[in-house]
Amino acid sequence: MSFLDRAHSVAEPGYNRWLVPPAALAVHLSIGSIYAYSVFNAPLNAHGGWSLLAIGWIFSIALAVLGASAAIFGKWVERVGPRMTMFTSAVCFCGGFLLAAVGYYTKQLWLIYLGNGVLGGIGLGLGYISPVSTLIKWFPDRPGVATGMAIMGFGGAALVAAPLFVSLMNYYGGGVPAQGIGATFVTMAIAYFIFMMFGVFTVRVPPPGWKPVGWVPKTTENRMITTANVDADTAIRTPQFWLLFAILFLNVTAGIGVLGQASVMIQEMFSAAAVGERAAVTAAAAGGFVGLLSLFNMGGRFLWSSLSDKIGRKNTYFTFFALGAVLYFLVPYTGRIGSVELFVVGFAIILTMYGGGFATIPAYLRDLFGTYQVGAIHGRLLLAWSLAAVVGPFLVNFIRQTQIESGIPPAQAYSTTMYIMAGLLVVGFICNLMVRPVNPRFHRIPTTDTEQTPLLPTGTSTTSNR
Template sequence: MIKTRNRYVIASAGITLHLMIGGVYAWSVFTGPIVKQTGWAETSVSFAFSLAIFFLGMSAAFMGRLVEKFGPTITGTISSVCYGLGVFLTGIAISNQQLWLLYLAYGVIGGLGLGAGYVTPVSTIIRWFPDKRGLATGLAIMGFGFAALLTGPIAQTLMASFGVSSTFYILGIFYFLVMIIAAQFIKKPRKNELPKAVIKKASHFSLTGQNMTANEAVRTPMFWSLWFMFFINITTGIALVSAASPMAQSMTNMTANTAAIMVGILGLFNGFGRLIWATLSDYIGRPRTYSAIFILDIVMLITLILCKVPVIFALALCLLLSCYGAGFSVIPVYLGDVFGTRELGAIHGYVLTAWAAAGMVGPILLSYTHQILHNYFVTLVVFIVIALLALIVSLALQRALARMQEQVNK
């Protein structure tokens, strides 16, 4: 008889891993102190973050395959080594004022650790919670979204007490120790380990009745439809994240202090949006959820253009950020529903390349058009148009999957 491991312990380990690597979103806390100590340009320091996100997205495709081949414990361990080492070496780069080392340490090595750590728990948790896919995945990815709220204050306290470089030494060691311990608990369920009642309850989530390999999945129009939808969702969201404060001040009479408070609230909506939308998707289905996300995106983007009332403007941004967070938590479950969980880690990794692309396109598009035109109107119109295109793709995919599900259920 197979001894059943506690799936909630495994989920907790996955959430812990994401809480550690999610500290990357607190990079802005370090930007000012690093600039002050080294004399580097602020744009140069900020580029380290962009580089880390780029390598996260690009390495996720490769790391996703490793999850399937060697298991999540191995990739979680790789993540702990790379991310911990990258953060530690960042302290050395700052201490010695070597900008190239900052990019190598935080951007490349740390980015590889981020990619490995991001894909490690997601597909594993979906396998452990086939009956609650959305809720379980939402909890894990919510940890990534909320991490900055914890890392920011802790980092500020450490920098005030020990200095910038030493803070990175401390965080690097801490991340490594916590992550490598958590990684040892993240394991795939063995055959017949899950109760039959759980498997039976989960059976209705499959939309196609298929269990594809990653190579088979990427050859389908469904994969590229989902890639495009994810890319558009993240392009819009990450651009708004990068410019929420100046946009609110420019388009309404919102003060800088109020805008700063708003940015903190946006972080909460980004985090909770991951959990709420993913949980909702367990009840209404992933296709309807993604279509609803794009409908809300379009309505709220129009609201940003038309409304100059600060409170309503801020509320629209909050709802947009909840949709941004939703994209991350709903997409892996959607992939599992469409392609099965056979090589879900690899398939999810391939889709995350859209994150790398969106991280470059969104903020650059918004900042460039604002620099040339001195307003955000054109960019918001562009975002409305591409969200409308994504909605059309989403609805078409929804209809195609409904027909396939009818065939499966016959």
């Protein structure tokens, strides 16, 4: 197993760095299938008699463990390198499917919690941060483009996984999805493991001192991009880390609550009682709306992170918060005038910025803290995602329910929520405004070549920079 060690995964001369994005995608397209897990909810309910509320905890546990494992194992990820981490991610994520299959056949829900929730969640956390950290090191000249390619895969994986899961359940169950869940779990465990192994065997780390030919760090052009390094333990003592924590939390809170309630929201805001029978949004159309949002969520991850290489990470987040606040504020107006077209366009743009926030934050961290332990720092920051995954849906669902119980028609029950979301984004704008370069007193002075090797002379490269 020594080939998994970091020392054995250093790129040999002639290695093409553009092989790393496909390796990262192989992992993110696999673990991102967690976003499609809801297709198992109804069949699991029919099979085991468990309530949908109880089944829903599988997804919640997985996301919570994702953030926790990314934070806990972040420094280990940086130490052992991407091969070992991605291999461990594959073992945990795919092993989680196998354990969940045992839970399915024995009708033990706690085993499914332990499999897809805990063990799978550890695989999610490790598989999420390791490829991103590696890409940042390979693409110091285009970190936004690089991270966008990988994280786009995580956001768009459900578009492939959802219909695949449904087809397999029907195939194995003879048209009865509840009878095909176990075999589907086993099949996906094997398929995802093979797919993730492509990433394990393909990925490499750059040799010490490597950089793209002709690339010069923009230290004098942009003070927000540093060539210094801050380690993970020191980073969490800086105000910049906590400002970015708040920025990610606020951006995700605003988007994830709406994403989870999108189908119900558009049907209630444009119901027959609100806009008339002919203009009402049907359940089928609402499903199409959710699929459309997924596409924009995925596309925004690459679009905005790539654009951030041109306009800067800080300006990108200024755009997210300013434009997002305006769009959230206008959402109730689209309902009052009965314009479902404006409603859909507004939320499509909002979801590009929701996805773009995930893809841009690793490059923002790299700009401020350097590349030395950026994966570990990113892992700790992902706790903001776990927190937002609880707060966002709670805000939308709780306020909606409170409004309806007070006698407000369902079509108008989201107005207060949208104004609150706009307010959260204004706070995010202020937090982003306060971000400054990290004080040099926090910079780490490397003591060994393995920690940080001086850059090679301009134009020197030990591997291909194609």
